[in-house]
Amino acid sequence: MTKEELHRSIKNSTGNxxxxxxxxxxxxxxxxxxxxxxxxxxxxxxxxxxxxKGVMSLLAGIAIDKGCIRSVDxxxxxxxxxxxVKRGEKTIYEVTVKHLLTMxxxxxxxxxxxxxxxxxxxxTLAVLDFLGGRKGxxxxxxxxxxxxxxxxxxxxxxxxxxxxxxxxxxxxxxxxIAEHVIHGDSSKxxxxxxxxxxxxxxxxxxxxxxDTVTAGWGLCMSAHDMAxxxxxxxxxxxxxxxxxxxxxxxxxxxxxxxxxxxxxxFMNYGYLWYKPFxxxxxxxxxxxxxxxxxxxxxxxxxxxxTGTFKPRIFDRVDFIEKKVLPxxx
Numbered sequence: 289m290t291k292e293e294l295h296r297s298i299k300n301s302t303g304n305x306x307x308x309x310x311x312x313x314x315x316x317x318x319x320x321x322x323x324x325x326x327x328x329x330x331x332x333x334x335x336x337x338x339x340x341k342g343v344m345s346l347l348a349g350i351a352i353d354k355g356c357i358r359s360v361d362x363x364x365x366x367x368x369x370x371x372x373v374k375r376g377e378k379t380i381y382e383v384t385v386k387h388l389l390t391m392x393x394x395x396x397x398x399x400x401x402x403x404x405x406x407x408x409x410x411x412t413l414a415v416l417d418f419l420g421g422r423k424g425x426x427x428x429x430x431x432x433x434x435x436x437x438x439x440x441x442x443x444x445x446x447x448x449x450x451x452x453x454x455x456x457x458x459x460x461x462x463x464x465i466a467e468h469v470i471h472g473d474s475s476k477x478x479x480x481x482x483x484x485x486x487x488x489x490x491x492x493x494x495x496x497x498x499d500t501v502t503a504g505w506g507l508c509m510s511a512h513d514m515a516x517x518x519x520x521x522x523x524x525x526x527x528x529x530x531x532x533x534x535x536x537x538x539x540x541x542x543x544x545x546x547x548x549x550x551x552x553x554f555m556n557y558g559y560l561w562y563k564p565f566x567x568x569x570x571x572x573x574x575x576x577x578x579x580x581x582x583x584x585x586x587x588x589x590x591x592x593x594t595g596t597f598k599p600r601i602f603d604r605v606d607f608i609e610k611k612v613l614p615x616x617x
Contacts, residue, residue, distance in 0.1 A: 295325075309334055309511070309596060310323070310325075310593065314518070315590075315617075319512075319515075321615055330512050331510055333489045335506060337505050337577060338504060339509075339574065345559045346533060348443060349533045351446050353537060354447070356443075360389060364419070365380060379423075379424050383425065387425065388442070393432065395418045395419060395432060395435055400433060410498050411496040411500065412437050419435070436504045437502065439503050450500065452469070468493050472499075486596040510594065514580075522585060525538045544556030558571070568586065574602065578593060591608050
C-alpha cells in the first residue's frame, strides 16, 4: 500500500478507521509520514483520552529524577499530610506511587464514582476518599481512570508546582511542543462536549476547580506532538541530545510489571504504558477511540495517531503494524 492508497482507505472508511484524524510517524529521527483527515490540520489538537495516563507517567519520572519523589516505593500519603483519613481505614497508608503507576492500587468502589468526583471542588481529594479498603493491597490490576487522579496530586505536592506548568516547562517545551493551557471548566455539559465534540481543539488539558489537570484523560495533542513523546521514549529519555528523563526511569516505565487479561489483549503493563508483545521491543500509551503513541525500538520508529470519539475502539497497534509501518518502510 502506498501513502496515497492509505490516505484514500482512511478517507473512505465507514468502519473502525472512520474516526482517524491524524497520523504522524518518525523514523530514524525524521518525519517519515504525516497525514490528516476529517478536516484536521497537522497542528490541530484532539482529546487523546487515556494516552494522558502515559504522559502522567513521564511527569512522575521527572519528579523522581528531581528527587521530589524519592522513589516509586514512596507512600502516597507522604504527599497528603493534611488529609483526614477516614476512621478505621488502614490500607491507604500502605499504598505507594508504584501502585498508582501499575494500576494495582485498591479502591473502595465497584464502579468509578464519576458524578461524586467530577462535581466536587477538588477531584484529587475526592478520589482519595475511595483509596484503600478492607481487602488490603492484593496486587490485582484495577484499571482506574479516576484513581490515577491521585498521581496528579502527588506530583503537584511533591514539586510545589501545578502539573500543567511541570508539563510545559520540563516536558513539552524541551520537545518543541506548544505550551498547553488548562481547560478551565468542569460542568457536566462541558465534560460531555469535551468527549463527544468532533471538532479540532486547542492545546489544552481538562482540569478541576483547583486547576489540577485530569490525570486519566483530557490532554489534547496532535499526532505530530505525540510522535515526539514517542521519540523521547524511543531514545531512552533523550531528545535532540538533551536529557529530559533518566534512562533508568524510562527502562523501569517500559518494563513489564504485570501481565494483563483478555480485556486488554493479554498485553504487559509497565508504568501506565503497555508492552503489547512478550518478545518484542514495542511499547504504547493507549487511549479510547484509537488514540495512541506507538514506539518500536526494533525499527527505530515512533507513531502518533489521533481519533475523535468512537466507542469500542481501543488498540490500534495492529493497524499501525499492518498499514502504517509498511508505508514508511
